[in-house]
Amino acid sequence: xxxxxxxxxHENSELSPIALRVxxxxxxxxxxxxxxxxxxxxLIDTYETKIGPRNGAKVVAKAWTDPAxxxxxxxxxxxxxxxxxxxxxxxxxxxxxxxTPEIHNMVVCTLCSCYPWPVLGLPPVxxxxxxxxxxxxxxxxxxxxxxxxxxxxxxxxxxxxxxAEIRYLVIPMRPANTExxxxxxxxxxxxxxxxxxxxxxx
Amino acid sequence: MNxxxxxxxxxxxxxxxxFAMVVKLHEGGAFTWNEWADILGAEIKSSDAPYCEHxxxxxxxxxxxxxxxxxxERLSRxxxxxxxxxxxxxxxxxxLTRS
Numbered sequence: 001x002x003x004x005x006x007x008x009x010h011e012n013s014e015l016s017p018i019a020l021r022v023x024x025x026x027x028x029x030x031x032x033x034x035x036x037x038x039x040x041x042x043l044i045d046t047y048e049t050k051i052g053p054r055n056g057a058k059v060v061a062k063a064w065t066d067p068a069x070x071x072x073x074x075x076x077x078x079x080x081x082x083x084x085x086x087x088x089x090x091x092x093x094x095x096x097x098x099x100t101p102e103i104h105n106m107v108v109c110t111l112c113s114c115y116p117w118p119v120l121g122l123p124p125v126x127x128x129x130x131x132x133x134x135x136x137x138x139x140x141x142x143x144x145x146x147x148x149x150x151x152x153x154x155x156x157x158x159x160x161x162x163x164a165e166i167r168y169l170v171i172p173m174r175p176a177n178t179e180x181x182x183x184x185x186x187x188x189x190x191x192x193x194x195x196x197x198x199x200x201x202x
Numbered sequence: 203m204n205x206x207x208x209x210x211x212x213x214x215x216x217x218x219x220x221f222a223m224v225v226k227l228h229e230g231g232a233f234t235w236n237e238w239a240d241i242l243g244a245e246i247k248s249s250d251a252p253y254c255e256h257x258x259x260x261x262x263x264x265x266x267x268x269x270x271x272x273x274x275e276r277l278s279r280x281x282x283x284x285x286x287x288x289x290x291x292x293x294x295x296x297x298l299t300r301s
Contacts, residue, residue, distance in 0.1 A: 015287040022216040024279035040222040111243040128253040164239035
C-alpha cells in the first residue's frame with residue numbers, strides 16, 4: 001500500500017475514546033451474561049442487509065393495489081403490517097396515515113427519534129437532526145420546500161409526532177400514470193422519504 | 203422515478219455495536235422502551251453532540267441506573283481497554299489479557 005503521508009506516531013494500536021467506551025460496555029455486558037455477542041452480530045447484519053425502507057415500500061404498494069388491505073391498514077396498521085411479515089421489536093403500535101390531495105402527512109420525533117424501524121430500517125441522519133426535529137412542527141411547509149416539495153395552497157399539512165409507543169408510516173399518494181404497474185413494480189418506485197412525508201412517491 | 207441512494211445504516215462499527223446492545227438489552231427485559239426513550243431524550247436535550255454519541259451516553263446511563271454496570275466498573279474497564287490497545291502491536295487484535 002502506498003504511504004499516505006500520515007505520520008504514524010504510534011507503533012502500537014490506539015482506540016478512539018468512543019470505541020473504548022463501547023468496548024468497555026460490550027465486554028462487561030457479555031461477561032455478565034446480559035448480551036450474547038453472536039446475537040449482536042446477527043442483529044447488526046439484519047439491520048444492515050434485511051430491514052430497510054424496502055419493507056415499507058412493499059406495504060405501500062400493497063395498499064395501492066389492494067383496497068381491503070388499505071382499509072385494514074387504516075383501521076389497524078400494526079396487524080396489517082404484521083401480516084406482511086414485519087413486526088416491531090419494541091412492541092410499538094403502528095399507525096398508517098394516508099396522503100390525499102387535501103391532506104399531506106409528515107412524521108417527526110421531537111423528543112428523540114422514534115421511527116418505524118420494522119418498515120423503514122434505521123432513520124436517516126436528517127431525521128435525527130435538531131433542525132428537522134424542531135422546525136418540522138413549527139414550519140412544516142418551509143421544511144418541505146427544502147426537500148423540494150411544494151404543496152398546493154389548499155393542501156393541509158398534518159405533522160405526526162412519534163413516540164416510544166406510536167410510530168407513523170406515511171402512505172404517499174399513488175403517482176399518476178402507474179395504472180398498469182404490478183405491485184412489485186410499484187414497490188420499486190416508493191422511496192424512503194415519501195414514507196416519512198418529505199417527498200412524493202415515484 | 204429513481205429512489206435516492208440510501209446512506210449507510212451505520213457510519214462506524216461502534217455505532218452498530220451500541221445500537222445492537224440497546225435492542226438486545228431491551229429484548230432481554232433490562233428496561234422498557236419508554237425508559238430508554240426518556241433517558242435518550244434527556245441526553246439529546248442536554249447537548250449538541252451527534253446523535254450516536256447521545257445514544258452511547260444514554261446507554262451508559264441506563265445500565266448504571268438499572269444496576270447492570272456500575273460507573274467505577276465501567277470506567278476501569280475503559281482504562282483497561284486503553285492500556286490493552288496501547289500494548290498491542292499495530293495490526294494485531296486487541297485483547298484485554300495484554301494489559
